[in-house]
Amino acid sequence: MRTHNIAVIPGDGIGPEVMDASLMVLAAAESAFGFTAELTQYDAGAQHYLRTGELWTSDLEERLRGHDAILFGAMGDPAVKPGILERGFILAMRKAFQQAVNLRPVKLYPGVATPIAGLTPERCDLVIVRENTEGAYVGQGSTVHAGTPNAVAVQESVNTRPGIERVVDYSFRLASSRRGKLTLCHKKNILIEAGNLWQDTVDDLSVKYPEVEVDYVHVDAMCFHLPVAPERFDVVVTDNLFGDIITDLGAVIQGGLGVAASANLNLDGSAPSMFEAIHGSAPDIAGKGWANPVGAVLSTAMCLAQLGEQEAALAIEAAAVQVLAGLPELSGPGMGTDTAGVGKEIAALVGAGLPPVAGRSVMEDLAGLKVK
Numbered sequence: 001m002r003t004h005n006i007a008v009i010p011g012d013g014i015g016p017e018v019m020d021a022s023l024m025v026l027a028a029a030e031s032a033f034g035f036t037a038e039l040t041q042y043d044a045g046a047q048h049y050l051r052t053g054e055l056w057t058s059d060l061e062e063r064l065r066g067h068d069a070i071l072f073g074a075m076g077d078p079a080v081k082p083g084i085l086e087r088g089f090i091l092a093m094r095k096a097f098q099q100a101v102n103l104r105p106v107k108l109y110p111g112v113a114t115p116i117a118g119l120t121p122e123r124c125d126l127v128i129v130r131e132n133t134e135g136a137y138v139g140q141g142s143t144v145h146a147g148t149p150n151a152v153a154v155q156e157s158v159n160t161r162p163g164i165e166r167v168v169d170y171s172f173r174l175a176s177s178r179r180g181k182l183t184l185c186h187k188k189n190i191l192i193e194a195g196n197l198w199q200d201t202v203d204d205l206s207v208k209y210p211e212v213e214v215d216y217v218h219v220d221a222m223c224f225h226l227p228v229a230p231e232r233f234d235v236v237v238t239d240n241l242f243g244d245i246i247t248d249l250g251a252v253i254q255g256g257l258g259v260a261a262s263a264n265l266n267l268d269g270s271a272p273s274m275f276e277a278i279h280g281s282a283p284d285i286a287g288k289g290w291a292n293p294v295g296a297v298l299s300t301a302m303c304l305a306q307l308g309e310q311e312a313a314l315a316i317e318a319a320a321v322q323v324l325a326g327l328p329e330l331s332g333p334g335m336g337t338d339t340a341g342v343g344k345e346i347a348a349l350v351g352a353g354l355p356p357v358a359g360r361s362v363m364e365d366l367a368g369l370k371v372k
Protein backbone atom coordinates (compact mmCIF):
# COMPACT_ATOMS: atom_id res chain seq x y z
CA MET A 1 0.00 0.00 0.00
CA ARG A 2 1.38 3.43 -0.97
CA THR A 3 1.13 5.86 1.94
CA HIS A 4 1.41 9.65 1.76
CA ASN A 5 1.88 11.62 4.92
CA ILE A 6 0.05 14.91 4.34
CA ALA A 7 -0.29 17.98 6.59
CA VAL A 8 -3.62 19.82 6.45
CA ILE A 9 -3.91 23.53 7.33
CA PRO A 10 -7.53 24.66 6.79
CA GLY A 11 -6.96 28.26 8.02
CA ASP A 12 -9.69 30.91 8.03
CA GLY A 13 -12.97 31.93 6.39
CA ILE A 14 -13.83 29.67 3.48
CA GLY A 15 -10.48 27.83 3.93
CA PRO A 16 -11.96 25.11 6.19
CA GLU A 17 -15.07 24.85 3.94
CA VAL A 18 -13.16 24.19 0.73
CA MET A 19 -10.72 21.96 2.64
CA ASP A 20 -13.57 19.75 3.93
CA ALA A 21 -14.84 19.33 0.36
CA SER A 22 -11.31 18.51 -0.86
CA LEU A 23 -10.81 15.90 1.84
CA MET A 24 -14.06 14.15 0.80
CA VAL A 25 -12.64 13.92 -2.71
CA LEU A 26 -9.26 12.74 -1.41
CA ALA A 27 -10.96 9.95 0.58
CA ALA A 28 -12.83 8.82 -2.55
CA ALA A 29 -9.55 8.79 -4.50
CA GLU A 30 -7.85 6.69 -1.80
CA SER A 31 -10.42 3.94 -2.07
CA ALA A 32 -10.64 4.09 -5.86
CA PHE A 33 -6.88 4.10 -6.50
CA GLY A 34 -5.49 2.05 -3.60
CA PHE A 35 -3.30 4.46 -1.69
CA THR A 36 -3.49 5.86 1.82
CA ALA A 37 -3.31 9.52 2.79
CA GLU A 38 -2.29 9.87 6.43
CA LEU A 39 -3.58 13.30 7.38
CA THR A 40 -2.43 15.49 10.27
CA GLN A 41 -4.40 18.65 10.85
CA TYR A 42 -2.69 21.83 12.11
CA ASP A 43 -4.46 24.72 13.80
CA ALA A 44 -3.15 27.99 12.35
CA GLY A 45 -4.57 31.26 11.10
CA ALA A 46 -6.46 34.23 12.49
CA GLN A 47 -8.26 32.63 15.44
CA HIS A 48 -5.15 30.75 16.48
CA TYR A 49 -3.11 33.96 16.23
CA LEU A 50 -5.66 35.99 18.21
CA ARG A 51 -5.70 33.30 20.91
CA THR A 52 -1.98 32.55 21.13
CA GLY A 53 -0.10 35.33 19.29
CA GLU A 54 1.58 32.57 17.25
CA LEU A 55 2.25 32.75 13.54
CA TRP A 56 4.96 30.65 11.85
CA THR A 57 7.05 29.09 14.62
CA SER A 58 10.19 26.97 14.52
CA ASP A 59 8.30 24.15 16.24
CA LEU A 60 5.60 24.15 13.55
CA GLU A 61 8.27 24.35 10.85
CA GLU A 62 9.97 21.29 12.28
CA ARG A 63 6.73 19.29 12.45
CA LEU A 64 5.59 20.29 8.95
CA ARG A 65 9.01 19.46 7.51
CA GLY A 66 8.37 15.79 8.24
CA HIS A 67 5.37 15.62 5.86
CA ASP A 68 5.38 14.59 2.20
CA ALA A 69 3.17 17.56 1.27
CA ILE A 70 0.92 20.27 2.73
CA LEU A 71 -2.69 21.05 1.82
CA PHE A 72 -3.56 24.64 2.67
CA GLY A 73 -7.01 26.31 2.79
CA ALA A 74 -6.63 30.10 3.08
CA MET A 75 -5.69 32.68 5.70
CA GLY A 76 -6.87 36.18 6.47
CA ASP A 77 -9.52 37.75 8.69
CA PRO A 78 -10.84 41.29 9.12
CA ALA A 79 -9.99 41.04 12.85
CA VAL A 80 -6.27 40.82 12.02
CA LYS A 81 -4.46 43.73 10.41
CA PRO A 82 -3.70 43.05 6.72
CA GLY A 83 -0.26 41.61 6.20
CA ILE A 84 0.23 39.97 9.60
CA LEU A 85 -0.96 36.49 8.59
CA GLU A 86 0.03 36.78 4.96
CA ARG A 87 3.61 37.81 5.71
CA GLY A 88 3.88 36.17 9.11
CA PHE A 89 2.67 32.77 7.98
CA ILE A 90 2.12 32.22 4.24
CA LEU A 91 5.22 34.02 2.98
CA ALA A 92 7.21 32.65 5.92
CA MET A 93 6.29 29.08 4.93
CA ARG A 94 7.13 29.64 1.25
CA LYS A 95 10.51 31.01 2.29
CA ALA A 96 11.33 28.46 5.03
CA PHE A 97 10.49 25.55 2.74
CA GLN A 98 12.02 27.22 -0.35
CA GLN A 99 8.84 26.74 -2.31
CA ALA A 100 10.48 28.49 -5.23
CA VAL A 101 7.84 27.90 -7.90
CA ASN A 102 4.23 28.93 -7.64
CA LEU A 103 2.61 26.95 -10.44
CA ARG A 104 -0.77 28.22 -11.59
CA PRO A 105 -2.53 26.58 -14.52
CA VAL A 106 -4.94 28.74 -16.52
CA LYS A 107 -7.13 26.24 -18.32
CA LEU A 108 -10.65 26.88 -19.49
CA TYR A 109 -12.48 23.60 -18.95
CA PRO A 110 -15.27 22.48 -21.31
CA GLY A 111 -18.70 23.66 -20.22
CA VAL A 112 -17.36 26.35 -17.87
CA ALA A 113 -18.64 29.90 -18.43
CA THR A 114 -15.95 32.48 -19.14
CA PRO A 115 -16.58 36.24 -19.27
CA ILE A 116 -14.52 36.39 -22.48
CA ALA A 117 -16.95 36.21 -25.42
CA GLY A 118 -16.05 33.52 -27.94
CA LEU A 119 -13.21 31.98 -25.92
CA THR A 120 -13.01 28.19 -26.24
CA PRO A 121 -11.11 25.59 -24.15
CA GLU A 122 -8.76 24.84 -27.09
CA ARG A 123 -7.57 28.45 -27.00
CA CYS A 124 -6.99 28.68 -23.25
CA ASP A 125 -4.52 26.17 -21.82
CA LEU A 126 -1.40 27.66 -20.28
CA VAL A 127 0.63 27.53 -17.09
CA ILE A 128 1.99 30.52 -15.21
CA VAL A 129 5.19 29.99 -13.22
CA ARG A 130 5.44 32.69 -10.58
CA GLU A 131 8.70 33.14 -8.68
CA ASN A 132 7.64 32.58 -5.09
CA THR A 133 10.34 33.65 -2.62
CA GLU A 134 11.86 36.92 -3.85
CA GLY A 135 10.94 40.17 -5.62
CA ALA A 136 8.81 42.66 -3.72
CA TYR A 137 7.61 39.89 -1.38
CA VAL A 138 10.85 39.53 0.59
CA GLY A 139 9.39 41.89 3.17
CA GLN A 140 12.26 44.37 3.16
CA GLY A 141 11.83 48.10 3.36
CA SER A 142 11.32 50.92 5.78
CA THR A 143 9.20 53.96 6.51
CA VAL A 144 10.69 57.10 7.95
CA HIS A 145 8.57 59.87 9.48
CA ALA A 146 5.71 57.35 9.59
CA GLY A 147 2.33 58.87 10.35
CA THR A 148 3.49 62.40 9.51
CA PRO A 149 2.88 64.47 6.38
CA ASN A 150 6.53 63.81 5.45
CA ALA A 151 6.37 60.00 5.59
CA VAL A 152 8.73 58.20 3.19
CA ALA A 153 8.16 54.51 2.42
CA VAL A 154 10.77 52.36 0.71
CA GLN A 155 9.71 48.85 -0.36
CA GLU A 156 12.52 46.79 -1.79
CA SER A 157 12.38 44.19 -4.55
CA VAL A 158 15.15 41.62 -4.29
CA ASN A 159 16.10 39.59 -7.36
CA THR A 160 18.94 37.07 -7.23
CA ARG A 161 20.45 35.16 -10.13
CA PRO A 162 20.09 31.76 -8.32
CA GLY A 163 16.49 32.55 -7.35
CA ILE A 164 15.57 33.50 -10.91
CA GLU A 165 17.60 30.71 -12.47
CA ARG A 166 15.81 27.90 -10.63
CA VAL A 167 12.33 29.03 -11.72
CA VAL A 168 13.44 29.82 -15.26
CA ASP A 169 15.08 26.40 -15.59
CA TYR A 170 11.91 24.73 -14.26
CA SER A 171 9.87 26.77 -16.76
CA PHE A 172 12.05 25.68 -19.68
CA ARG A 173 11.68 22.03 -18.65
CA LEU A 174 7.92 22.51 -18.33
CA ALA A 175 7.68 24.20 -21.74
CA SER A 176 9.80 21.47 -23.27
CA SER A 177 7.30 18.85 -22.08
CA ARG A 178 4.29 20.92 -23.23
CA ARG A 179 3.92 22.94 -26.47
CA GLY A 180 7.51 24.22 -26.45
CA LYS A 181 6.92 27.92 -25.85
CA LEU A 182 8.19 30.04 -22.96
CA THR A 183 7.20 33.68 -22.42
CA LEU A 184 9.00 35.92 -19.96
CA CYS A 185 6.63 38.50 -18.47
CA HIS A 186 8.24 41.52 -16.78
CA LYS A 187 8.49 45.29 -17.07
CA LYS A 188 12.05 45.53 -18.32
CA ASN A 189 11.51 48.87 -20.05
CA ILE A 190 11.07 50.54 -16.64
CA LEU A 191 12.41 48.13 -14.00
CA ILE A 192 15.62 47.75 -15.96
CA GLU A 193 17.87 46.30 -13.23
CA ALA A 194 15.60 43.42 -12.31
CA GLY A 195 14.22 43.10 -15.85
CA ASN A 196 17.68 42.71 -17.39
CA LEU A 197 18.65 40.07 -14.84
CA TRP A 198 15.50 38.09 -15.71
CA GLN A 199 16.07 38.50 -19.46
CA ASP A 200 19.78 37.57 -19.21
CA THR A 201 18.88 34.44 -17.25
CA VAL A 202 16.30 33.41 -19.85
CA ASP A 203 18.74 34.09 -22.69
CA ASP A 204 21.56 32.13 -21.02
CA LEU A 205 19.39 29.10 -20.19
CA SER A 206 17.72 29.08 -23.61
CA VAL A 207 20.94 27.57 -25.00
CA LYS A 208 20.21 24.39 -22.99
CA TYR A 209 16.70 24.15 -24.44
CA PRO A 210 16.94 24.83 -28.21
CA GLU A 211 13.56 23.12 -28.71
CA VAL A 212 11.79 25.86 -26.71
CA GLU A 213 10.74 29.05 -28.48
CA VAL A 214 11.28 32.12 -26.28
CA ASP A 215 9.11 35.22 -26.19
CA TYR A 216 8.84 38.35 -24.03
CA VAL A 217 5.75 40.38 -22.99
CA HIS A 218 5.58 43.43 -20.70
CA VAL A 219 3.25 42.86 -17.74
CA ASP A 220 0.88 45.64 -18.82
CA ALA A 221 0.62 44.14 -22.31
CA MET A 222 0.01 40.75 -20.67
CA CYS A 223 -3.19 42.18 -19.13
CA PHE A 224 -4.37 42.83 -22.68
CA HIS A 225 -3.14 39.62 -24.36
CA LEU A 226 -4.18 37.13 -21.67
CA PRO A 227 -7.94 37.69 -21.93
CA VAL A 228 -8.16 38.18 -25.70
CA ALA A 229 -5.46 35.81 -26.99
CA PRO A 230 -4.50 33.24 -24.31
CA GLU A 231 -3.56 30.81 -27.10
CA ARG A 232 -0.42 32.91 -27.54
CA PHE A 233 0.92 31.39 -24.30
CA ASP A 234 2.07 27.95 -23.20
CA VAL A 235 4.34 28.57 -20.18
CA VAL A 236 4.69 32.10 -18.76
CA VAL A 237 7.47 32.79 -16.25
CA THR A 238 7.30 35.93 -14.16
CA ASP A 239 8.32 37.59 -10.92
CA ASN A 240 6.45 37.30 -7.62
CA LEU A 241 4.37 40.50 -7.75
CA PHE A 242 3.49 40.35 -11.46
CA GLY A 243 2.62 36.67 -11.05
CA ASP A 244 0.30 37.40 -8.14
CA ILE A 245 -1.63 39.89 -10.25
CA ILE A 246 -1.79 38.19 -13.66
CA THR A 247 -2.85 34.86 -12.16
CA ASP A 248 -5.98 36.48 -10.71
CA LEU A 249 -6.70 37.73 -14.24
CA GLY A 250 -6.05 34.20 -15.49
CA ALA A 251 -8.48 32.85 -12.89
CA VAL A 252 -11.23 35.19 -14.06
CA ILE A 253 -10.78 33.99 -17.64
CA GLN A 254 -11.10 30.35 -16.58
CA GLY A 255 -14.30 30.87 -14.59
CA GLY A 256 -13.41 32.79 -11.43
CA LEU A 257 -11.29 32.60 -8.30
CA GLY A 258 -13.24 29.58 -7.07
CA VAL A 259 -11.92 27.29 -9.81
CA ALA A 260 -8.22 28.24 -9.93
CA ALA A 261 -5.64 25.94 -8.35
CA SER A 262 -1.96 26.26 -7.47
CA ALA A 263 1.13 24.43 -6.25
CA ASN A 264 3.98 25.96 -4.27
CA LEU A 265 6.85 23.68 -5.22
CA ASN A 266 10.06 22.98 -3.38
CA LEU A 267 12.34 22.00 -6.25
CA ASP A 268 15.16 20.22 -4.43
CA GLY A 269 13.18 17.85 -2.20
CA SER A 270 14.54 19.50 0.97
CA ALA A 271 11.07 20.38 2.30
CA PRO A 272 7.42 19.69 1.48
CA SER A 273 5.58 21.45 -1.31
CA MET A 274 2.29 23.16 -0.50
CA PHE A 275 -0.96 23.10 -2.48
CA GLU A 276 -3.76 25.68 -2.25
CA ALA A 277 -6.51 27.31 -4.28
CA ILE A 278 -5.39 30.75 -5.40
CA HIS A 279 -8.22 32.54 -3.60
CA GLY A 280 -8.07 33.95 -0.08
CA SER A 281 -10.35 33.43 2.92
CA ALA A 282 -13.26 35.36 1.32
CA PRO A 283 -14.75 36.71 4.58
CA ASP A 284 -17.65 38.18 2.57
CA ILE A 285 -19.07 34.69 1.87
CA ALA A 286 -17.59 32.61 4.72
CA GLY A 287 -20.10 30.39 6.53
CA LYS A 288 -22.70 30.62 3.76
CA GLY A 289 -21.74 27.53 1.75
CA TRP A 290 -21.34 29.75 -1.32
CA ALA A 291 -17.66 29.05 -1.98
CA ASN A 292 -16.80 26.95 -4.98
CA PRO A 293 -14.34 24.29 -3.75
CA VAL A 294 -13.09 23.24 -7.20
CA GLY A 295 -9.88 25.32 -6.96
CA ALA A 296 -9.06 23.55 -3.69
CA VAL A 297 -10.06 20.15 -5.09
CA LEU A 298 -7.83 20.63 -8.15
CA SER A 299 -4.99 21.75 -5.86
CA THR A 300 -5.42 18.48 -3.97
CA ALA A 301 -5.22 16.65 -7.30
CA MET A 302 -2.01 18.57 -8.07
CA CYS A 303 -0.65 17.40 -4.72
CA LEU A 304 -1.43 13.79 -5.62
CA ALA A 305 0.17 14.17 -9.05
CA GLN A 306 3.31 15.51 -7.37
CA LEU A 307 3.27 12.53 -4.98
CA GLY A 308 3.18 10.11 -7.93
CA GLU A 309 -0.58 9.42 -7.99
CA GLN A 310 -1.12 10.66 -11.55
CA GLU A 311 -4.07 8.37 -12.28
CA ALA A 312 -5.97 9.57 -9.21
CA ALA A 313 -5.10 13.20 -10.03
CA LEU A 314 -6.46 12.90 -13.57
CA ALA A 315 -9.61 11.17 -12.29
CA ILE A 316 -10.24 13.99 -9.79
CA GLU A 317 -9.74 16.56 -12.54
CA ALA A 318 -12.22 14.77 -14.82
CA ALA A 319 -14.78 14.47 -12.01
CA ALA A 320 -14.39 18.11 -10.98
CA VAL A 321 -14.82 19.29 -14.57
CA GLN A 322 -17.98 17.23 -15.04
CA VAL A 323 -19.51 18.68 -11.86
CA LEU A 324 -18.35 22.20 -12.69
CA ALA A 325 -20.00 22.04 -16.11
CA GLY A 326 -23.31 21.13 -14.46
CA LEU A 327 -23.40 24.05 -11.98
CA PRO A 328 -25.92 26.75 -12.95
CA GLU A 329 -23.54 29.38 -11.51
CA LEU A 330 -19.91 29.01 -10.43
CA SER A 331 -20.33 30.45 -6.92
CA GLY A 332 -22.85 32.01 -4.56
CA PRO A 333 -26.46 31.03 -3.88
CA GLY A 334 -27.03 30.27 -7.57
CA MET A 335 -24.63 27.28 -7.54
CA GLY A 336 -27.62 24.95 -7.11
CA THR A 337 -25.90 23.29 -4.14
CA ASP A 338 -23.44 24.34 -1.45
CA THR A 339 -19.67 23.93 -1.01
CA ALA A 340 -20.02 20.51 0.64
CA GLY A 341 -22.55 19.45 -2.01
CA VAL A 342 -20.05 20.18 -4.80
CA GLY A 343 -17.42 18.16 -2.91
CA LYS A 344 -19.83 15.22 -2.52
CA GLU A 345 -20.73 15.25 -6.22
CA ILE A 346 -17.07 15.24 -7.25
CA ALA A 347 -16.22 12.48 -4.74
CA ALA A 348 -19.03 10.33 -6.14
CA LEU A 349 -17.52 10.55 -9.64
CA VAL A 350 -13.84 10.01 -8.82
CA GLY A 351 -13.99 6.23 -9.19
CA ALA A 352 -16.41 6.29 -12.14
CA GLY A 353 -13.76 5.82 -14.83
CA LEU A 354 -14.48 9.11 -16.63
CA PRO A 355 -12.17 9.84 -19.59
CA PRO A 356 -9.43 12.40 -18.82
CA VAL A 357 -10.15 16.01 -19.75
CA ALA A 358 -9.09 16.84 -23.32
CA GLY A 359 -5.75 18.55 -23.86
CA ARG A 360 -2.61 18.68 -21.80
CA SER A 361 -3.18 18.37 -18.04
CA VAL A 362 -1.08 20.05 -15.39
CA MET A 363 -1.38 16.74 -13.54
CA GLU A 364 0.80 15.18 -16.25
CA ASP A 365 3.17 18.15 -16.06
CA LEU A 366 3.62 17.68 -12.32
CA ALA A 367 4.02 13.92 -12.54
CA GLY A 368 6.55 14.32 -15.36
CA LEU A 369 8.67 16.95 -13.59
CA LYS A 370 8.53 15.28 -10.19
CA VAL A 371 11.11 16.84 -7.88
CA LYS A 372 13.86 14.79 -6.26
Ligand SMILES: NC(=O)c1ccc[n+]([C@@H]2O[C@H](COP(=O)([O-])OP(=O)(O)OC[C@H]3O[C@@H](n4cnc5c(N)ncnc54)[C@H](O)[C@@H]3O)[C@@H](O)[C@H]2O)c1
Nearest residue numbers: 074075076077257258279280281282283284285291292331
Ligand atom coordinates in the same frame (compact mmCIF):
# COMPACT_ATOMS: atom_id res chain seq x y z
N1 LIG B 1 -3.14 32.31 0.19
C1 LIG B 1 -4.03 32.90 0.96
O1 LIG B 1 -4.40 32.39 2.00
C2 LIG B 1 -4.59 34.22 0.56
C3 LIG B 1 -4.64 34.61 -0.79
C4 LIG B 1 -5.29 35.82 -1.12
C5 LIG B 1 -5.84 36.59 -0.12
N2 LIG B 1 -5.75 36.17 1.19
C6 LIG B 1 -6.40 36.90 2.27
O2 LIG B 1 -7.80 36.60 2.23
C7 LIG B 1 -8.56 37.71 2.76
C8 LIG B 1 -9.64 38.13 1.76
O3 LIG B 1 -8.97 38.68 0.60
P1 LIG B 1 -9.72 39.13 -0.71
O4 LIG B 1 -11.17 39.38 -0.42
O5 LIG B 1 -8.90 40.18 -1.33
O6 LIG B 1 -9.54 37.87 -1.70
P2 LIG B 1 -10.40 36.54 -1.77
O7 LIG B 1 -9.72 35.69 -2.79
O8 LIG B 1 -10.56 35.95 -0.43
O9 LIG B 1 -11.83 37.00 -2.33
C9 LIG B 1 -11.99 37.83 -3.48
C10 LIG B 1 -13.43 37.68 -4.01
O10 LIG B 1 -13.58 36.39 -4.61
C11 LIG B 1 -14.61 35.65 -3.98
N3 LIG B 1 -14.13 34.26 -3.83
C12 LIG B 1 -12.91 33.87 -3.38
N4 LIG B 1 -12.83 32.54 -3.37
C13 LIG B 1 -14.02 32.07 -3.81
C14 LIG B 1 -14.54 30.76 -3.99
N5 LIG B 1 -13.82 29.65 -3.72
N6 LIG B 1 -15.79 30.64 -4.45
C15 LIG B 1 -16.52 31.73 -4.73
N7 LIG B 1 -16.09 33.00 -4.58
C16 LIG B 1 -14.85 33.17 -4.11
C17 LIG B 1 -14.81 36.30 -2.61
O11 LIG B 1 -16.13 36.10 -2.14
C18 LIG B 1 -14.48 37.75 -2.90
O12 LIG B 1 -15.61 38.43 -3.38
C19 LIG B 1 -7.53 38.80 3.06
O13 LIG B 1 -7.19 38.73 4.41
C20 LIG B 1 -6.34 38.42 2.17
O14 LIG B 1 -5.13 38.91 2.65
C21 LIG B 1 -5.15 35.01 1.54
